[in-house]
Amino acid sequence: MRLYFSPLACSLASRIALYEAGAQAHYTQVDGPAKQTVEGIDYYMINPMGLVPALLTDDGELITENTAILQFVADQFPQANLAPPSGRERTRLHQWLSFIGTELHKAVFLPLFDSREEIKNYGRGLAPKRFGVLERHLSQQEFLLERYSVADGYLTTILNWTAVTGVDLEQWPAVLAYHKRLLKRPAIAKAFGEELALYKEEQARRAKA
Ligand SMILES: N[C@@H](CCC(=O)N[C@@H](CS)C(=O)NCC(=O)O)C(=O)O
Numbered sequence: 741m742r743l744y745f746s747p748l749a750c751s752l753a754s755r756i757a758l759y760e761a762g763a764q765a766h767y768t769q770v771d772g773p774a775k776q777t778v779e780g781i782d783y784y785m786i787n788p789m790g791l792v793p794a795l796l797t798d799d800g801e802l803i804t805e806n807t808a809i810l811q812f813v814a815d816q817f818p819q820a821n822l823a824p825p826s827g828r829e830r831t832r833l834h835q836w837l838s839f840i841g842t843e844l845h846k847a848v849f850l851p852l853f854d855s856r857e858e859i860k861n862y863g864r865g866l867a868p869k870r871f872g873v874l875e876r877h878l879s880q881q882e883f884l885l886e887r888y889s890v891a892d893g894y895l896t897t898i899l900n901w902t903a904v905t906g907v908d909l910e911q912w913p914a915v916l917a918y919h920k921r922l923l924k925r926p927a928i929a930k931a932f933g934e935e936l937a938l939y940k941e942e943q944a945r946r947a948k949a
Contacts, residue, residue, distance in 0.1 A: 741868060742766040744777070744786060744794040747939035748846060750812035751793035754809045756893035758929035762815035769938065783831065791802060803826050806845075807837040810890035822890045836884045836891040843870050863905075871912045879914035888925075896922040900932070 743758065743765055747750035749772065757764045768777050775783045775790050787794040787804055795803045795812065803809050811833075811853055813824030824830045848870055851863030874895075877884070884891045899919040902909050909916040 741798055742768055743768050744768050744792050744796075745793040745935075746772045746781070746792045747942055748769050748791055748932075749794055749949050750806055750894070750897055752900070752935055753806055753890070753897040754793040754795060754813065755895040755935065756897070756928050757810050757813040757822060757890045758824055760888075760890075760893065761820040763813065763817060765814060769942075771942070793813040806894060807834075807841055809839065814890050819861045824885065824889070832885055833889055833891055835911065836889075837894065839870075839873075840894050840898055841892065843894075847905075849901050849905060852901075852907065864907075867907060868911075871907075871915060873916050875912040877886060878918045882918075882921075892922055893928060896928055 741758075741763065742755050743751065743769060745755060746769065755767065768779075770783050770792050772792070777786070784790050786796075787802065789804065791804070793804070793806060793809050795844055797803060797812075803812055804943050811823055811840045814820070816935045818825065823833055843866075850866050851859045851866075854860060854863075883889065884895060896919060899909070899915070901907075902919075909919060923932060
């Protein structure tokens with residue numbers, strides 16, 4: 741398997757899932773704005789959307805979309821217990837993955853990364869209701885489901901962005917505590933530490949260019 745990723749982007753959730761699963765994988769860094777891999781390959785030739793994550797399977801299929809990749813990894817490595825296999829708990833996993841992908845990632849954080857103040861205000865306006873849902877849930881539960889799942893790796897990845905987008909998690913203490921707790925989980929700490937180093941290297945390269 742080969743994961744196409746950009747440091748600290750949402751693709752970090754896939755790296756976390758692969759580490760949690762103990763999977764053997766190659767990791768190819770993509771320069772988001774330039775749409776090139778580190779080897780200088782045009783990334784649009786690999787993924788026509790130009791987005792990370794993308795996971796190339798051992799039999800040569802390219803899987804895109806966070807929610808699909810995370811469930812694929814979980815299903816490939818059932819012994820790691822990263823997703824409920826079926827039933828109502830699997831439906832809850834779908835629910836949380838969709839919530840994170842659409843209501844947090846795309847609705848709140850995409851606008852907050854924009855440089856235009858009116859777009860940022862749109863994202864800020866959506867945050868309280870969505871973080872309120874998380875706060876109520878995480879004040880009752882240690883993880884999104886009964887136990888750790890790929891959805892927790894995805895949520896932790898998205899919560900990392902609060903630091904650079906000015907979302908103050910102090911307003912939602914259960915979410916803040918969850919984020920701090922999950923960052924200490926060994927697979928997450930390893931993945932985050934490695935990508936933070938790559939992110940800093942990328943920033944230094946861009947500053948020189
Ligand atoms: N719907 C896609 C969205 C993925 C996505 O937004 N990826 C971002 C990084 S977090 C990206 O590649 N951005 C580069 C760009 O927009 O050009 C998914 O869920 O996988």
